[in-house]
Amino acid sequence: MLLKQVLDLFEVLDTPQASGETVKKMLLEAGADEVKVQTVTGDQGSTDCIKVWIYGRNGKHAGGTVPTLGIIGRLGGLGARPEVVGFTSDGDGALAAMAAALKLAQMHKNGDVLEGDVILSTHICPDAPTQEHFPVPFMDSPIDMELCNRMDVDEGMDAILSIDTTKGNRVINLNGIAISNTIKEGYILEVSNDLMDVMTRVTGQLPAIFPCAQQDITPYGNDLHHLNSILQPATATNAPVVGVAITTTQPVAGCATGASHAMDVETAARFAVEVAKDYGEGKLSFYDQKEFDHLIELYGTMNQFQTFGKGK
DSSP: OOHHHHHHHHHHHSSTTOOHHHHHHHHHHHTOSEEEEEEEEETTEEEEEEEEEEOOTTSGGGTOOOOOEEEEEEOSOSOBTTTSOSOBGGGHHHHHHHHHHHHHHHHHHHTOOOSSOEEEEEEEOSBOOEEOOSSSOEEOOSSOHHHHHHHHOOTTOSEEEEEEEOOSSSSOOOSEEEEOOOEETTEEOOOOHHHHHHHHHHHSSOOOBOOOOGGGGSOTTSSOOOSOSTTGGGGSOSSOEEEEEEEOSSOOOTTOBSOOOHHHHHHHHHHHHHHHHHHHTTOOOSSOHHHHHHHHHHHOOOGGGGSOOTTO
């Protein structure tokens, strides 16, 4: 259970003074191996980008060959101050990712060392702007998506879970979490059976899968509609990416406060920790390599969908 981690972090993040350095101190004291914070500035303000390393027994840092899992918390901002006061729904992705980091750090310190390395990243911004979006307003971000991807996506990540509040839509209709198809190099692949197995054991329910449109896996800024930013890391890496959506039955604005459900955030964080365990032990795959290779043979590459397209 990660409820304590979620609540402890919520108290740190639900404040106008929320910062990367505060979270860094908390994680290092808990047992994280390495934490880096960099304040970056965009056209609409600044934010603290944070990246956390939890080293595994046979991971790359130890000279081993076990692949590295990336866990990214996507968001525009934790808050939309001064327009609204308090922690926004949009902040749940960062809260879940950092709760997973806190739990993994504590496990590592206590002697429960995973096989592979885990890299976790997000950004901490208590005063992000907002933007209009149908059917409910979205949070905006102080930095653009290209810079956000550059800070969040690490070249050492061999597979990525992207956790994001995904409530501002009419196509996901449950309270809890839902996962996406695996996205790799412009392809929307089949949903991983292994990830569905983990989801079933974590939730005790049938797996919930949210729909991906081709537009959703293209970069922001190309004038196409996107469900939200949950799959944007797939435009910045050739590693397989799976979205972990924190969801509601009714559309909820990303800039809404009082809309975070502790148990749903905990479920997303616990799912990420369980995936980290199984991925490092070789029990879990995000996609079928043989089938992916055959797709390339039959239809060629689809990397153009990771770009802005023709004439850009």
